[in-house]
Amino acid sequence: MIVVKNVTLRRGVKVVLDRASVVFAPGEKVGLVGRNGAGKSSFFALLNGGIHEDSGEFSIPAQWQMAQVAQDMPETEQSATDFVIEGDSVLLAARAEVAAAEASDDGMAMAHAYMALNDAGEHDAPARAQALILGLGFSTAQLDQPVNSFSGGWRMRLQLARALMCPSDLLLLDEPTNHLDLDALVWLEAWLKRYAGTMIVISHDREFLDAVTQVTVHVDNAKLVRYGGNYSKFEDMRAEQMLLQQAAMAKQADKIAHLQKFIDRFKAKASKAKQAQSRVKALERMEKIAPVLADAEFNFEFKEPINVPNPMLSMLDASFGYPPPADAPAGTPPTVIVRNINRSVLAGQRIGILGANGQGKSTLVKTVAHALTAISGEISEGKGLSIGYFAQQELDVLRPQDTPLEHMIRLAKDTPAHLRAPGQSGTEQSLRTFLGTFNFGGDMVKQAVGTMSGGEKARLVLCMIVWQRPNLLLLDEPTNHLDLATREALGMALNEFEGTVMLVSHDRALLRAVCDEFWLVSKGAVEPFDGDLDDYQQLLLDEARRVREEAAAALKKAR
Structure with missing residues (x-):
């Protein structure tokens, strides 16, 4: 077992662990959680030998084989299959033993080496590696x-x-x-459930942690x-502890009152029925969530939109994709990804957008957000449509050399006065104050x-979206860099949002909490x-199984 007893660990002048103790039994699957900067990655560095404890006792069984994901970007001309096979350290050692035995011309050594190579799984290594590669979303090609x-x-x-290819105890x-x-x-969840060793995982994905x-x-x-x-x-257990603290209870009561007020006000109004139902959903989860929100780096809300057109937008016989590259020969046609979309x-x-990689x-979200131009068809927008767009790659909407304050000043200049909310000032001081509500204070506004x-x-990006007071939120993987508490804060803010939401996310907890319906983007079409x-998860598992079986059959036929 892994034993951590009274360990103190420092990174520079910061004490990340102070006489901390914990024990992990063989075969346990452990989620390591905590706020950003709490010391999770430092604890991993202790486990893998990257750093050593300053005091206390720490031990891992000497015979345990450890596997982890390398953080460097691989640069090699190896094929994907060969690169993954080399993750099997036992197989590589057996291959080296065979090479050494053959070089020595020792018959007995060669017999032992070939037996070890067979035991290491040389015969099915390509199939095992390819099953992992296909499972993680690659195509057979x-x-x-x-x-x-x-x-x-x-x-x-x-x-x-x-890393998954490597036989490991930890x-x-x-x-x-x-x-x-x-x-x-x-x-990946299905694979990790079958893993027989001890596993410790850092993740900000609630459903992933719950599953594995x-x-x-x-x-x-x-x-x-x-x-x-x-x-x-x-x-649940931590919520019970925190609810004993008056501050958490007061915060919870305020949130509940806010949600209940909205429900009481709009539950009988047909045009607000879906938003009211979302508040009911949020209220049901509030007792557990409130203490977690107390840990969030910041809390926020999307302000009520100035107006809400209906319909927001309509797509008529629309096809979306990418224009030809700038260096492409004249006449090169655009690449069409989805076609013949007729949706309003x-x-x-509150639409969750599903679909395989x-x-x-x-492409759908970028085109609605005007980051791409529709290849054909029409997109008609309701009068007064105001879009708040969170790009999967934040730098698609941010400028690396500019500061947060410069981003906000430019945003304010680009927003005509008649589109601003009452009292929404574009002065530098007001923008600094607004940035401060998103934890951009002091020197950070000029970083x-x-x-x-x-x-x-x-x-x-969230700060900029909130300032614009949009009535349509287009969110493409907004949680990738958010910790669990901030993800909960985002979910609550979306549930209180008065407008429309289109959400792409692999965070199923967020999808379940926010979305009332789903669109599936598949095989060039967009359908409910x-x-x-x-x-949908079962559909994905069935499809992954079919692809793996086809690949295994093709490999067998090639032999």
Whole structure:
């Protein structure tokens, strides 16, 4: 077992663990949670030998094999399959033993080496590696493509596959879902449930933690506090503790009163029925959520839109995609991703956009947000439509060299006075004050955005959206860099939002909390999805199984 006893750990002058103790039994699957900066990654560095304790006792069984996801971006011309196979350290050692035995011309050594190679799984290594690669969202055509041909996010998926390929007694996963879409995430959950070793995972995805862990360790005030149960069980137990504190109770009461007031006011009004139902949903979860919100880096709300057109927009025989590259020969046609879309977005709708990677979810959102131009067809917008757009890549809407204050000043200048809310001033002081409500204070307002963390960039994009008072929110993976508490704050803010929401996310807890209906982007079409998230997850698992079986059959035939 892993034993941490009275360990003190410092990073520079900061004490991240102070006489902390915890024990992990073999085979336990543990979620490591805590606020950003609490020391989770430092604790991982202690486990993998990257740093050493300043005092106390720490031990891991010497014979345990450890696996973790390498954080460097791989640069190699190896094929995806060969790169992942090399994650199997036992197989690599067996191959080296065979090479050494053959070089020595020792018959007995060669016999032992070939037996070890067979035991290490040489015969099915390509099939095992390819099952991992396909499960993480790659296509069969990409199995033999060089690693260097993939973008950064896809290379990090290959690093994850390589870690899973390694036979291990201890698996350390630090935010493994960050580069995954929902289809790959569902597959990873199923794989980790079958993992037989000890696993410790850092994640800000509530449903992922609930699915794959049975123990939760909270890094809190430089201590390691162990709870029996997954994240939701931990949250329940911690909520009970925090509700004893008057501050949390007062905050909860205020929130409940706010939600109840809206429900009472609009529950009988047909045009507000969906928003009222969302508040009911939020109220049901409030007792558990309020203490978690107390831990959020900031809390916020989307202001009531100035007006709410209905319909918000209509798409008629629309096709979306990408224009040809600038260096393409004249006459090169655009790339069409989704076509013949005939859909309307109505006031008050809360739409979750589902679809496997590459099917066109982001293309749909980008086109509605005017970041791309429709290739054909019409998009007609309601009078007074105001869009708040959260791009999956924050730097699509941010300028790395500019500061938060410069972003807000430019935003204020670009917003005509007649479109501003009453009392919404564009003066530098008012913008500084507004930035402060999103934890951009002091020197941070003049810090270049390019030097900020992913969470800080996400916070700035949310700040800019809230200031605009939109009536249509287009959110493409808004939670990628947000911690659990801030994700809850976002979910509550969306439930209180008076306008319309279109949401792409692999955070199922957020989708369940916010969305009343789903659209499925698949095979070039955008259609309503007749089912809930559980139905969609089963669809993804069935499809992943079909792809793996087809790949295995093709590999067998090739032999």
